[in-house]
Amino acid sequence: MQTVQKNSVVTISYKIQEIDGELLEESQEGFPYLHGGYENIFPKAEALIEGKTVGTKIEVDLAPADAYGERDLNLVRVESLSELSIPGLKLGDMLEEDDEETGETIIWRVIAMKEDQVMLDHNHPLAGLGIRFSGEILGIRSATAAEIEHGHVHDEHDSHGN
Template sequence: MNIDKNSVVTLHYEMYDANNQLIDKTEEPIAYLHGGYDGIFPLVEEALQGKAKGDVVEVTLTPDDAFGEQDPEMIRIEPLDVFPVEVEVGMMFEADDPETGDVIIYRITDVADGKAVVDGNHPLAGMRLRFKATVDDVRAATQEELAHGHVHGEHGHHH
């Protein structure tokens, strides 16, 4: 079966930075609903269209195609006394965006002089990436998956 709209695609991927350093890869395959359901980067989905089990695609993603540009307004310096726990570099926490109501995940990127630098940008924001995917399987989506707009079951979403 070839990948087409409303098919469930299971794949393995590797993601590389601009220096060709591996920065992420699947240990277990991931699955997404193909056809504009926002389950994978649009350029990767476009490259996978018509492919079949065993096919490999490589796509170079600009920041706008992947995790966006770094937004300086998403980086803030906060006094340590606003945190309920002692913070360390690498810790992550959630906060509500007062303007949109969305939840933002912040990372602590530096701690010094009684202050912490918190960054709400995605860790890969601003990066050019190379995404290499190998199709593990392709199947028709179930009616329930189509109604919900995502994959259910193994390697997918569970309710």
């Protein structure tokens, strides 16, 4: 029976909940990821999946540092609402900013507004949270050479799905 090894593509259903139970995210049909230290899944969950077969269920509690990271106050900044001048801006909105050095898009979330001040947060929304990750291995296949080279899974046409 095929087991999960480095460079397996593993399809896993998953549930992410807060430790006290609230469901944060769930995928019953599962998602495929490239196994073997490519940072496509929480490392502690990946360690549990290593060597397992289809049908194996896993469950692991993750401290914030092992999940979405600790909240970093350096990633929070305060701006003047009038200088931002974005009509209708409200709590929870996501602002996109282009990083001039890397060309990547940075997301800032509006987490507080008071008078002319807006507090923007670049932390992952789930940063600082301990979570429980549980799931079931639904499929295992060998990765293609291109997938291994890129460090992520491709769709059936060997192209990028996202």
